[in-house]
Amino acid sequence: MASSPPDAFRHPDALRHPDVTAAVAGLRARLASGNRILLGITGSPGSGKSTLAAGLHAVFGAGTAVVVPMDGFHLGNAIINGTPLRQRKGAIDTFDVGGYLSLxxxxxxxxxxVVYAPDFRREIDEPVAASIAVPASVPLVITEGNYLLADRPVWRQVRAELDEVWFMDTPPDLRLARLVSRHVEFGMDRPAAEEWAAGSDEANARMIESTRPAADRIIPWC
Known part of the structure; x- marks a missing residue:
């Protein structure tokens, strides 16, 4: 992880928003107990989950926090290629939820x-095993992903393992623009990126937005 937060996290409006500062202060207070805290960050695709997770990692420091993304549990392309799942990659049934729960x-x-967690490499569009080290000494584990509040079997057990879950509240137009740009950055041409964002990603977003009332905190983003 970088030693300083990404630009979006350093944006004054984001940092000064009272809901964000209160969330960070509450997290610091919980960490004072000395217990390990598992913090979940959820929200629709493109809402800024990974940006916030990286920003929190930078604020608390590498000795205190580590980020473990749910995306490390994407089913591998060898599993989904040639199946209907390939056209819905990123949907809730294209993740190894049992593996994620076990972690x-x-x-x-x-x-x-130390526990080793997988990561997801967008440049190869694949999960990579044992890529993130989580020493026992680290008290804050931040995990971010789309379906942390899903009211479905096994996913409810995922929620039970998390001490808090924050939901990213991002304006839809901004979220969609970020999502298209990300798809383009990692190899799609713009028409394909726009089609994917408006199709598969948007279907997932509608399901994710329905889980918002179950969040412990709503985090406004800009």
Missing amino acids: LQRLARRDEP
Whole structure:
């Protein structure tokens, strides 16, 4: 992780918003107990989850926080290629939720010297195993992903492992523009990126937005 927060996190409006400063202050207070805190950050595709997670990592420091993205549990392309899942990559049933739950349970127990978590590499569009080290000494684990509040079997167990879940509240037009730009950055041409964002991503977004009332905090973003 970078040693300074990304530009979006350093934006004065984002940092000065009372809901954001209150959320960070509350997190600091919880960490004072010495217990490990598992913080979930959720929201629709393009809402800024990874940006906020990276910003929090920079604010708290590498010795205090580590980011473990849910995206590390995407089903591999070898599994979904040639199936209907390929056209819905990113939908809730294209993740190994059992594997993700097992990881969260290990992280919550905090009884191993280090736990290795997978990451997702957008440049190759694949998860990569054992790419993130989480030492037992690190008290704050930040995990970000689309479906942390989903009211479905196993996903409810995922929610139970998390001490708090924050929901990203981002204007739809801004979220969509960010999403298209991200798809283009990682290899799609713009028409294909716009089609994917308005199709598969938007279908996922509608489902994710329905989980918003279950969040502990709503985080405004700009």
